[in-house]
Amino acid sequence: MRDLSVSFCGMKFKNPVTCASGTFGSGIEYSEFVDIDKLGALTTKGVSVTAWEGNATPRVAETPSGMMNAIGLQNPGVDVFIQRDLAFLREHDVPVIVNVCGHSTEEYVEAVKILSDREEVSCLEINVSCPNVKEGGIAFGTDAKSLFSITQAVKKASKKPVIMKLSPNVTDIALMARSAEEGGADAISLINTFTAMKIDIYRKCFVLANRTGGLSGPAIHPIAVRMVYEASKAVKIPVIGMGGIACAEDAIEMMMAGATLVAVGMMNFHEPALMTDIIKDMEGYMEKTGLERISDIIGCMHG
Amino acid sequence: MKKCVAHIISKTQLCEGIIDMRLRTEAARGARCGQFVLVFPNDPSRLLGRPLCICQAQEDCLRIVFRISGRGTQEISELHTDEKIMIEGPLGNGWDVSAAAGKEVLLLCGGIGAPALLQLAQDLCSIKGKENGPKQVRAILGYRDASMKAFLAEDFKEHGAEVIIASDDGSIGVGGNVLDAAKQEGIGADVIYACGPMPMLSAVKGYAREKGIPAYISLEERMACGVGACLGCVVKTAEKDGHSHVNNARICTEGPVFDASEVIL
Numbered sequence: 001m002r003d004l005s006v007s008f009c010g011m012k013f014k015n016p017v018t019c020a021s022g023t024f025g026s027g028i029e030y031s032e033f034v035d036i037d038k039l040g041a042l043t044t045k046g047v048s049v050t051a052w053e054g055n056a057t058p059r060v061a062e063t064p065s066g067m068m069n070a071i072g073l074q075n076p077g078v079d080v081f082i083q084r085d086l087a088f089l090r091e092h093d094v095p096v097i098v099n100v101c102g103h104s105t106e107e108y109v110e111a112v113k114i115l116s117d118r119e120e121v122s123c124l125e126i127n128v129s130c131p132n133v134k135e136g137g138i139a140f141g142t143d144a145k146s147l148f149s150i151t152q153a154v155k156k157a158s159k160k161p162v163i164m165k166l167s168p169n170v171t172d173i174a175l176m177a178r179s180a181e182e183g184g185a186d187a188i189s190l191i192n193t194f195t196a197m198k199i200d201i202y203r204k205c206f207v208l209a210n211r212t213g214g215l216s217g218p219a220i221h222p223i224a225v226r227m228v229y230e231a232s233k234a235v236k237i238p239v240i241g242m243g244g245i246a247c248a249e250d251a252i253e254m255m256m257a258g259a260t261l262v263a264v265g266m267m268n269f270h271e272p273a274l275m276t277d278i279i280k281d282m283e284g285y286m287e288k289t290g291l292e293r294i295s296d297i298i299g300c301m302h303g
Numbered sequence: 304m305k306k307c308v309a310h311i312i313s314k315t316q317l318c319e320g321i322i323d324m325r326l327r328t329e330a331a332r333g334a335r336c337g338q339f340v341l342v343f344p345n346d347p348s349r350l351l352g353r354p355l356c357i358c359q360a361q362e363d364c365l366r367i368v369f370r371i372s373g374r375g376t377q378e379i380s381e382l383h384t385d386e387k388i389m390i391e392g393p394l395g396n397g398w399d400v401s402a403a404a405g406k407e408v409l410l411l412c413g414g415i416g417a418p419a420l421l422q423l424a425q426d427l428c429s430i431k432g433k434e435n436g437p438k439q440v441r442a443i444l445g446y447r448d449a450s451m452k453a454f455l456a457e458d459f460k461e462h463g464a465e466v467i468i469a470s471d472d473g474s475i476g477v478g479g480n481v482l483d484a485a486k487q488e489g490i491g492a493d494v495i496y497a498c499g500p501m502p503m504l505s506a507v508k509g510y511a512r513e514k515g516i517p518a519y520i521s522l523e524e525r526m527a528c529g530v531g532a533c534l535g536c537v538v539k540t541a542e543k544d545g546h547s548h549v550n551n552a553r554i555c556t557e558g559p560v561f562d563a564s565e566v567i568l
Contacts, residue, residue: 025532029556032304032530045534053549058525060535062375065348067527074534076548217350269528270343270350271306272391 002286003293008238008260009123009161009186013095015040015279016255016294020242020265021099021125022046026085033272037093038279043263044085046101046127049111051077055132056209061198066217067266068196070132070210073101078114086120095122101130105150109157116159124160129167129192131214141167144179151183161186163240169195173227174234181235189240190231191224216266218244225257232258233302248281258299309390311382317454322380326365330390334360336422337521337560340392341529344375352391354526358418368418394529395559398423399519402494403437409492410442411481411507413499417444417455419521420498428463441465441490445481449474482506492516501568508563518563524554531556539567
């Protein structure tokens with residue numbers, strides 16, 4: 001029996017595979033396609049203190065080996081989230097990572113206080129890297145000092161481990177990783193999407209109503225591997241690696257670069273059963289290579 | 304539910320840029336009129352499924368009629384008989400057939416909106432005159448011009464709908480759009496079902512409000528997941544939506560069919 005379990009923030013997860021926030025809702029819709037109890041953890045879509053409307057449509061566009069999105073963090077607010085989404089997840093045997101968003105430090109702190117009291121919540125992932133909202137989001141995640149301050153504020157308010165989700169739209173990802181660690185983060189996750197643009201040359205208009213959107217998918221995977229490598233080398237706290245993971249090989253590569261957990265994002269749209277396929281295929285890789293514990297490969301390229 | 308294989312049984316071109324494809328797939332099972340499927344291009348660099356309405360479905364057989372509107376649909380249109388493609392579905396809510404009980408039904412089909420209404424026409428005609436069925440089923444099919452060969456018009460007739468053809472330039476049928484045709488021909492209705500371009504659907508919404516009759520419209524939007532998880536395809540709603548708790552409803556899940564009075568176009 002191969003051991004797929006990993007330790008993360010003092011907890012033991014049955015395997016290292018989770019979903020990237022925003023690509024899987026709270027698992028309610030996709031539970032028709034996949035047994036969510038088989039996941040290492042389930043990361044929910046960003047939730048804020050009050051309901052957010054999100055951006056105008058079109059919100060999504062396909063790009064070569066990827067897609068762009070500018071949803072704008074539409075969500076029903078934390079009260080509905082607790083009553084509906086957490087109630088659904090309480091009936092399942094899967095650790096829950098709740099992604100939190102806000103327009104201001106106060107909004108982040110308020111949501112964190114409410115959510116960290118919930119026993120269904122394993123960890124909180126703080127979204128300081130969404131490129132599609134005007135205030136908050138990425139504004140906190142692209143400046144090292146702001147990232148440090150918001151991490152401190154959130155950490156002070158939280159009874160649960162805090163994961164800071166980092167933006168790749170920075171010059172030095174190692175610097176940002178260290179700022180989060182110094183602010184007290186228990187873990188970091190990366191990468192969120194790259195700010196991108198697509199123009200309809202016949203209509204002479206932007207394809208997305210928001211003009212810009214976040215690029216994700218296999219197209220960005222090699223960049224994500226490089227950034228996870230650089231960030232994880234710079235800190236001692238664990239890392240959730242994500243960015244275009246499409247198969248077990250990609251997930252293993254991300255772990256070798258330094259990720260303890262790996263998150264599957266847009267490829268869930270391509271194949272709803274992908275995460276459980278990856279878990280199965282990871283075991284196949286272990287058989288083939290004689291690897292007993294998957295945790296042995298975490299950061300093995302740091303050498 | 305799962306993503307599954309579809310085998311192409313036949314493919315024909317109905318007119319320039321419009322493809323009629325019949326597929327054998329378990330995704331057809333249990334499909335209701337007005338639902339849709341995601342059709343995934345085989346090219347691995349095109350990762351999102353194309354949301355295409357179900358034109359007709361029976362047992363394992365699915366008929367889709369779609370317009371080539373980009374590289375993805377172009378690739379799908381180039382597939383040959385016996386080739387395979389991946390499909391997810393059936394998805395979405397579908398038409399409310401019960402709203403037609405005892406009513407004079409008018410189906411308004413604008414261009415490539417027609418395929419979304421054919422199965423509904425068939426289902427309604429099969430219960431016409433019965434207690435739970437409509438009194439009458441009329442369809443106005445609108446085209447740009449005669450070069451679109453009034454595609455699917457014969458199918459609507461075959462299933463028993465009374466068909467009126469309209470074209471923007473008057474080169475075939477009544478001159479003008481589907482609403483112009485309804486007015487010119489003096490066609491009354493107790494309920495409208497419509498699918499077509501957004502300006503047409505806006506006009507249908509206004510027309511139904513003016514006449515004080517219900518109208519159901521099928522919307523389209525760029526989609527990613529197709530199952531309600533990503534919130535990519537939303538339409539503004541008049542009231543707060545029961546799922547989102549904001550004034551947005553998911554076209555893939557609460558739709559694609561909406562009561563026209565409930566959405567803001």
